[in-house]
Amino acid sequence: MKPGLNLIIAWGLLRARVKQSVVAGVGVTFGIAMFITLTGFMTGLNDLLDGLIINRTAHVRLYNEVKPAIKQPIEYVQKYDHPKHFISSIKPKEHGKEIYDAPRIMESISKDPRVSGVAPKVVTQVFFNAGEIEIAGVVNGIDVLEEDRLFAFSDNVLEGQAIDLDHVSNSIFLGKGLADKMLVKKGDVIQVSTPRGDFVLLKIVGLFQVGLADFDNTQSYTSMETIQKLLGKPASYITDIQVKLNNIEDAPDMAKEFANIYHTDAVDIQTANAQFETGTDVRNIISFAVSIVLLIVAGFGIYNILNMMIYEKMDSIAIMKATGFSGSDVKQVFLFLSMIIGVSGGIAGLLLGFTLSSIVDNIPFVTAALPKINTFPVNFNPVYYGIGIVFALVTTYIAGLFPARKASHIDPVIIIRGK
Amino acid sequence: MTNKNTVLQAIDICKDFYDPVKIRVLNHVSFNILKGEFISIIGKSGCGKSTLLYILSTMDTVYDGDILLNGNSLKNRSNADLAKVRNESIGFVFQFHYLLAEFNVLHNIMLPALKLNKFSRQEIEHRAMERLRQLGVEDQALKMPGQLSGGQKQRIAIARALINDPAIIMGDEPTGNLDKYNSDLVFDLLSKLTHEFGQTMLIVTHDNDFARRTDRIIEMQDGKIISENQVV
Numbered sequence: 024m025k026p027g028l029n030l031i032i033a034w035g036l037l038r039a040r041v042k043q044s045v046v047a048g049v050g051v052t053f054g055i056a057m058f059i060t061l062t063g064f065m066t067g068l069n070d071l072l073d074g075l076i077i078n079r080t081a082h083v084r085l086y087n088e089v090k091p092a093i094k095q096p097i098e099y100v101q102k103y104d105h106p107k108h109f110i111s112s113i114k115p116k117e118h119g120k121e122i123y124d125a126p127r128i129m130e131s132i133s134k135d136p137r138v139s140g141v142a143p144k145v146v147t148q149v150f151f152n153a154g155e156i157e158i159a160g161v162v163n164g165i166d167v168l169e170e171d172r173l174f175a176f177s178d179n180v181l182e183g184q185a186i187d188l189d190h191v192s193n194s195i196f197l198g199k200g201l202a203d204k205m206l207v208k209k210g211d212v213i214q215v216s217t218p219r220g221d222f223v224l225l226k227i228v229g230l231f232q233v234g235l236a237d238f239d240n241t242q243s244y245t246s247m248e249t250i251q252k253l254l255g256k257p258a259s260y261i262t263d264i265q266v267k268l269n270n271i272e273d274a275p276d277m278a279k280e281f282a283n284i285y286h287t288d289a290v291d292i293q294t295a296n297a298q299f300e301t302g303t304d305v306r307n308i309i310s311f312a313v314s315i316v317l318l319i320v321a322g323f324g325i326y327n328i329l330n331m332m333i334y335e336k337m338d339s340i341a342i343m344k345a346t347g348f349s350g351s352d353v354k355q356v357f358l359f360l361s362m363i364i365g366v367s368g369g370i371a372g373l374l375l376g377f378t379l380s381s382i383v384d385n386i387p388f389v390t391a392a393l394p395k396i397n398t399f400p401v402n403f404n405p406v407y408y409g410i411g412i413v414f415a416l417v418t419t420y421i422a423g424l425f426p427a428r429k430a431s432h433i434d435p436v437i438i439i440r441g442k
Numbered sequence: 443m444t445n446k447n448t449v450l451q452a453i454d455i456c457k458d459f460y461d462p463v464k465i466r467v468l469n470h471v472s473f474n475i476l477k478g479e480f481i482s483i484i485g486k487s488g489c490g491k492s493t494l495l496y497i498l499s500t501m502d503t504v505y506d507g508d509i510l511l512n513g514n515s516l517k518n519r520s521n522a523d524l525a526k527v528r529n530e531s532i533g534f535v536f537q538f539h540y541l542l543a544e545f546n547v548l549h550n551i552m553l554p555a556l557k558l559n560k561f562s563r564q565e566i567e568h569r570a571m572e573r574l575r576q577l578g579v580e581d582q583a584l585k586m587p588g589q590l591s592g593g594q595k596q597r598i599a600i601a602r603a604l605i606n607d608p609a610i611i612m613g614d615e616p617t618g619n620l621d622k623y624n625s626d627l628v629f630d631l632l633s634k635l636t637h638e639f640g641q642t643m644l645i646v647t648h649d650n651d652f653a654r655r656t657d658r659i660i661e662m663q664d665g666k667i668i669s670e671n672q673v674v
Contacts, residue, residue, distance in 0.1 A: 343542075439538075
């Protein structure tokens with residue numbers, strides 16, 4: 024009954040000052056709504072951009088760089104162990120890019136509990152023959168199903184079905200830019216010349232777009248079988264092993280580990296894309312800072328209005344104390360006042376935030392990088408709504424606490440005798 | 443000295459003001475109030491009569507001496523405790539009505555009783571209506587205080603003071619703001635309450651006509667009681 028009575032009194036005082044209370048509440052509403060909208064939009068964008076990198080590139084990539092062996096064959100011969108070697112004009116041999124025993128390596132990596140998937144890849148330079156000219160390009164041989172499962176290949180597909188690479192023999196997916204340059208479309212057949220000088224005819228089963236001009240103008244995808252045939256290599260010929268991890272933070276350590284175990288080069292995603300994490304952090308900091316500033320401003324609004332109200336209500340406070348309300352009752356009344364403003368303003372803020380987020384979510388956003396995304400990305404994670412309402416309550420409580428304490432210390436004798 | 447019928451006992455009360463220099467406002471004041479008495483305290487401005495009233499009311503806690511309310515000392519009690527004592531045992535009527543402008547008349551009267559939380563809400567409402575009827579303002583119950591005249595407001599304030607059946611009602615110039623007609627009306631009500639219902643009253647006033655009609659007049663001067671006259 025006791026807190027109930029104080030709540031009733033708070034409600035009565037509030038109703039008598041509807042305009043001021045609404046203004047104070049709107050401050051909170053605006054702060055929370057901006058917090059929800061900003062963080063929803065920022066984190067949505069962050070997730071999208073991070074997803075571009077994290078979900079579509081290998082966390083650890085094993086490959087062989089073309090470079091002279093650190094230990095030349097002659098150094099393995101015991102007889103010539105120490106003397107200086109005078110063999111000049113050493114030439115590389117054409118199997119530099121192949122990862123030796125790749126299927127066994129993949130099998131061994133896929134058994135690692137930290138790994139969520141492994142996909143092979145064969146990369147080679149080719150020339151696309153279009154009429155009179157030759158365009159330099161790259162063909163990536165992929166395991167279509169695994170590539171799609173691990174790295175969301177289908178997300179970049181503009182035309183056609185990724186799985187057609189498996190279903191149609193001698194088929195190819197071309198980058199949008201590359202296809203435009205050659206004036207070809209899906210269903211056409213193009214001629215490709217391989218590094219060994221062979222000519223092969225490939226059928227275009229689809230187009231893709233990643234959004235990077237350099238990439239879309241040169242790259243193309245085909246199946247493992249097709250590229251191995253193209254290069255005249257056996258089915259074990261693999262130039263890249265792409266590893267996706269359960270926890271991306273493990274990537275740098277695991278890259279070093281794999282490089283040691285399998286005697287290949289290995290690069291982790293953090294080294295390959297250092298700039299992205301910084302961008303994510305900065306965007307998060309900005310959105311949180313703006314929202315917190317808004318809420319603090321709203322808190323000052325509540326503080327001011329309660330302070331004013333206490334000066335107006337000196338008489339009421341005095342008579343309440345004279346008729347038996349204690350200092351803590353008076354404090355409670357003003358805290359309730361503040362919290363009513365905070366709760367109603369906060370809930371309205373959540374609703375407004377959700378509405379604004381929904382509007383942003385429907386604003387057209389066309390980007391070459393993401394053929395399947397047509398509107399701005401917004402994160403509707405309930406955690407941010409939770410943070411928002413908690414912050415609203417904390418701010419209004421603190422803003423109300425100081426005026427409420429002041430009210431509780433008012434001496435009724437001074438007020439009543441002063442009349 | 444102590445009597446079964448003693449409601450309030452002031453024992454050797456002294457008080458000093460220190461602003462700007464030490465001034466003795468109350469100088470060894472002692473007296474008793476018996477149940478059902480209608481007492482007025484008179485004296486010139488600054489004689490300490492209001493100060494005495496606020497000490498007796500427990501709102502001013504800085505003094506020497508002791509106060510017994512129904513035989514219980516009010517010295518060295520916590521503020522929350524004293525608030526409870528005021529709620530339960532003391533009713534106030536001030537020069538100004540101090541009604542809460544945000545609540546209607548009925549609610550204003552009910553507030554101290556809701557705070558006391560001894561009766562159900564319906565019962566409190568019923569008791570409040572009874573008090574209003576007693577004071578002849580029952581038709582104003584649902585109005586807001588702003589819609590009432592000065593005399594009506596003061597009667598509502600008296601109803602509020604009565605709601606918890608206090609041991610004593612204390613008044614600080616309850617008729618000070620009223621015209622002759624209304625001040626007579628308020629006096630008659632207070633007098634009726636003591637003589638018909640046995641309500642104990644302690645009223646500070648500088649209106650000698652008012653005082654002359656009470657049961658006992660305590661006259662103060664320079665912080666001392668100079669005379670206690672039973673009015674015949």
